[in-house]
Amino acid sequence: MRAVKHPGYCKLCGQFKELTFEHVPPKKAFNSSAVRVFPFDEVIKLYTCSDGRMPWDISGLKGKIQQKGGGNYYLCRECNNDTGSWYIEEYTTLANTLNQMIRSNSLIKGNAYSFKILQMHPLRILKAVMTMFCDINHNCFGDDSLRQFLLQKESQNFDANKYSVYMFLTSPNMSRLNGIMAQYNLKDGSTVLASEIIVYPMGFALYINKPENFKPIGLCINDFCKFSYNHKCEVGFTNIPYIEINSQFPLDYRTKEQILSAIEDSKSEEA
Ligand SMILES: [Zn+2]
16 A cells, blocks of 8 residues: 555545645745745744844745745645646736736736736636635635635635625745735734735735625735636736735835834834
């Protein structure tokens, strides 16, 4: 009998099986070169700026190197193959199209852009993104209807009241992946639950039960669930921001200048 190398619970079907390696985002979507994964005690150095280090300065931090791009053993072979061919291929195509657009138009960070993608399957993009959010989180958020939405290729049964997916464009300098976390707003007592997958050329933030008054960065792509699986069409993106990620703090979309001035402000408060 062959030894099972990576046994575990598949993040999609939930069955205990041999798991297969999966790149998140897909390898051909700018995730094939070495990435460094930092343990918590190294990341904390970036959070605290303890040694005078800026949040975007990862030089010298100790981390595990994944030579062939970021990923892990998330799904069983069947779920990996199915979602790969049903949804993830479309994601790769979109990533490559956006890369060409960003490079050939020399987009400027901090600006928003409007453009059309001529031939796209919107539902497949939404499902690719939700598959990746399930990969990096626990047990499909405990939501069997989300599991069914992803396991049934044609399903359009997406709970757009519970989940809000926002998309933006991002520069190549820094990536950020984080599982669901809570951010408290001290002013109004509201809580924002969010998970992020941000790897050039695009970033996605998933909000769960987003407070109505909270306005996330990016364009909401929930309406992609209104297209059938084979519906291919022109998709207009209006005023989608092109941003740079400069820290590993979840939901931190500040520019370097904004971070620097916040650090200066806190210094003057201490003084
Ligand atoms: Zn599975």
